[in-house]
Amino acid sequence: MAGGWARDGAVGEQIEASISDELARMQAQKHPVGQSLTHCAECEEPIPEKRRVAIPGVKLCLDCQQDRDGTYKSRVGINRRGSKDSQLK
Ligand SMILES: [Zn+2]
Numbered sequence: 001m002a003g004g005w006a007r008d009g010a011v012g013e014q015i016e017a018s019i020s021d022e023l024a025r026m027q028a029q030k031h032p033v034g035q036s037l038t039h040c041a042e043c044e045e046p047i048p049e050k051r052r053v054a055i056p057g058v059k060l061c062l063d064c065q066q067d068r069d070g071t072y073k074s075r076v077g078i079n080r081r082g083s084k085d086s087q088l089k
Contacts, residue, residue: 040064 040061
């Protein structure tokens, strides 16, 4: 009786191992955005690891990202909107 138990457990472990193997393979293929940078592409400030984990393929530090997104009011109105409009019309 006890032998059956041990065998079942071994099979379960094998299945789990092949699943995690599969997951690892899937994750390895998931690289459409490229690797996160350790330092900002704009100002070369170090990017916090939390941010790199949260945003796969992150290239900018928080400041530069906000700047680019137009979240900061200090640098609004370069001419992003103007050039887009002219392309549309
Ligand atoms: Zn930056």
